[in-house]
Amino acid sequence: MKILANVAEMRAACLAARLDRKRLGLVPTMGALHEGHLSLVRAAKAQCDVVAASIFVNPTQFGPKEDLATYPRNFERDSELLEQEGVELLFAPSAEEMYPRGAVTWVTVEGMSDKLCGRSRPGHFRGVTTVVAKLFHIVEPDAAFFGQKDAAQLAIIRHMVRDLDFTVEIVSCPIVREADGLAMSSRNSYLDPRQRQQALVLYRSLTAVKNLFNQGERQAEKLVAAGKQAFTQEPSVRLDYFVVVNPATLDPVDDVSKGGLVAVAAIVGRTRLIDNVLLPGGG
Numbered sequence: 001m002k003i004l005a006n007v008a009e010m011r012a013a014c015l016a017a018r019l020d021r022k023r024l025g026l027v028p029t030m031g032a033l034h035e036g037h038l039s040l041v042r043a044a045k046a047q048c049d050v051v052a053a054s055i056f057v058n059p060t061q062f063g064p065k066e067d068l069a070t071y072p073r074n075f076e077r078d079s080e081l082l083e084q085e086g087v088e089l090l091f092a093p094s095a096e097e098m099y100p101r102g103a104v105t106w107v108t109v110e111g112m113s114d115k116l117c118g119r120s121r122p123g124h125f126r127g128v129t130t131v132v133a134k135l136f137h138i139v140e141p142d143a144a145f146f147g148q149k150d151a152a153q154l155a156i157i158r159h160m161v162r163d164l165d166f167t168v169e170i171v172s173c174p175i176v177r178e179a180d181g182l183a184m185s186s187r188n189s190y191l192d193p194r195q196r197q198q199a200l201v202l203y204r205s206l207t208a209v210k211n212l213f214n215q216g217e218r219q220a221e222k223l224v225a226a227g228k229q230a231f232t233q234e235p236s237v238r239l240d241y242f243v244v245v246n247p248a249t250l251d252p253v254d255d256v257s258k259g260g261l262v263a264v265a266a267i268v269g270r271t272r273l274i275d276n277v278l279l280p281g282g283g
Contacts, residue, residue: 001083003090007098007138010091014052014139017089022049026141026168028132031055032072032186033081036176040145041085043173052089052139053082059095061127072189091139098134107133109156109163115250116152116263117274120240128153129160136166143169147176149183151261151276155250175275181207183275190271198234199268202275205230205242209262213279218257220244227264240265240272247278257281 004010017024025048027040044051055078062068075092082090106126112118113125136144146154158170176184181203182196191199205227212226227242246253247261259281265274 001079001087001090003079003092005091005093005097007093010052010089010093011138013089014141017050018140023143024048024139024141025051026135026139026144027051027053027087028135028144028146029053029055029078030057030071030186031075031078032189033078034176034184034186034188036147036149036184038081038085039176040147040173041082041087043171044143044145045086047171048143050089051087052091052141053087054091054093054135054139055079056091056093056098056131058098058127058131060099060130061124063121063123066121067187067190072186091135098131106130107160107164109159112152112156112159112250116241116243116245117265118152120265125153125156129156132157133160133164133166136161136168141168143171145171145173147174148172148278149175149185149275151247151263151278152250155248158248177203183273185273187271187273191268195269195271198237199271199273201230201234201237202264202266202273204233205264206262206275206277210277210279213256218255220252220254220256220260223256223262227262231266236268238267240267244279 025044027044029037057071059068107129108126109129118125154172161170182199208230209223209227212223223244224242231239242264244253244260244262253260256279260279261276263276
């Protein structure tokens with residue numbers, strides 16, 4: 001596995017793969033890798049000839065009071081895991097490399113970037129779309145792999161790709177969960193044992209909605225009420241949002257007969273966690 005920290009070197013390595021007529025896949029990460037990230041790598045390996053991954057804790061997607069300084073970092077472990085999974089190229093730039101002095105250009109998906117997490121984390125999605133656009137320009141992948149856990153991010157990146165005519169295929173991969181249902185997240189490492197148990201309320205709330213949906217309920221208002229009810233059992237967990245939206249536009253829906261995305265965000269201790277479930281349409 002080649003580890004590259006320079007934009008020009010990464011671009012050259014990716015160009016060499018494409019000139020060799022290799023299908024190139026990209027797995028963007030912020031490191032602190034877990035099984036969810038590795039599932040993206042395996043999906044990329046299955047669909048591509050060469051896999052590139054990135055490890056970059058992107059400062060522009062963190063707010064001034066968020067956890068940039070304390071975000072978990074373990075580059076040696078992460079790089080070993082990626083090499084074990086067969087990643088050929090690892091891009092690990094510095095913040096100065098990605099954002100040269102005087103950089104003032106942003107990529108913003110208007111009308112979507114202030115929804116869901118964007119409402120409570122102003123500027124977050126602007127940082128995400130800017131860095132992802134830069135990665136797409138540097139790597140020029142045939143396909144890029146993202147987790148369904150970050151459903152709003154996924155929808156916004158798809159919109160950006162369409163609007164800016166990127167040729168990359170966006171591949172969504174299923175949420176990977178712990179045995180008890182907690183969605184895997186690098187931020188789970190912040191939780192103490194008690195908080196770890198409290199965090200399960202996110203999964204319980206989504207399970208309650210899915211069960212009600214399977215019983216035939218299609219009114220979003222009643223599904224949301226069932227989800228919020230679960231949080232009354234964990235008063236120390238602060239609910240940020242619990243919504244049912246169109247998974248492509250992130251707009252609220254009243255009826256889920258044609259499907260929907262049930263998304264939740266909550267603060268456990270000082271840790272903000274997200275989760276979601278997709279409801280199928282046609283019934």
